[in-house]
Amino acid sequence: MLSGLRRKLSRGTAGRRKAAASERANTSAPPAHTAGLQARDAPGGAVEEELHVLVERRGSALLVHAGGSVDASNIALWRRLVGEAAAVVTAPGPLIIDTSGLEFMAICAFPLLVEESAGCRRRGIRLCLVSDQHIVARVLAATGLDAELAFAGSVDDVLGGARNDLGPLLDG
Numbered sequence: 001m002l003s004g005l006r007r008k009l010s011r012g013t014a015g016r017r018k019a020a021a022s023e024r025a026n027t028s029a030p031p032a033h034t035a036g037l038q039a040r041d042a043p044g045g046a047v048e049e050e051l052h053v054l055v056e057r058r059g060s061a062l063l064v065h066a067g068g069s070v071d072a073s074n075i076a077l078w079r080r081l082v083g084e085a086a087a088v089v090t091a092p093g094p095l096i097i098d099t100s101g102l103e104f105m106a107i108c109a110f111p112l113l114v115e116e117s118a119g120c121r122r123r124g125i126r127l128c129l130v131s132d133q134h135i136v137a138r139v140l141a142a143t144g145l146d147a148e149l150a151f152a153g154s155v156d157d158v159l160g161g162a163r164n165d166l167g168p169l170l171d172g
Contacts, residue, residue: 062096072108100132
């Protein structure tokens, strides 16, 4: 299964590879892999937004950074990518789905994340949705999904909480 994820993640255009390399050069993060759909012409001459994903491992955490858009036209790809990432992450590391780079996330993407979160919990893994867009937190609250899906405003909030959880401070 891991080889299937690597194969899917290694697909992409040279432009995305170049952008990923540039992004890696600007950060100290470990190498990331890309996957995505090519932009395609929609009826009326408009170009539909593509879905692209960067996956990286930080310690035991697996981060999935999504960009572009998730809607009914590419929900099957989104399901496959998130499902395969969930399948390869190992406890205790969290699976972090960072949607800060998405321009649009259809409501159909949220129940999929709830399903994967439940599967991860059964394996002792925390799935956390991350977005710096406040509308995502409002959608989770309005739909009641905030009770079933962990949410954070940044990747550092998730990783920082895991690294800095040293237990209670003792007064001396």
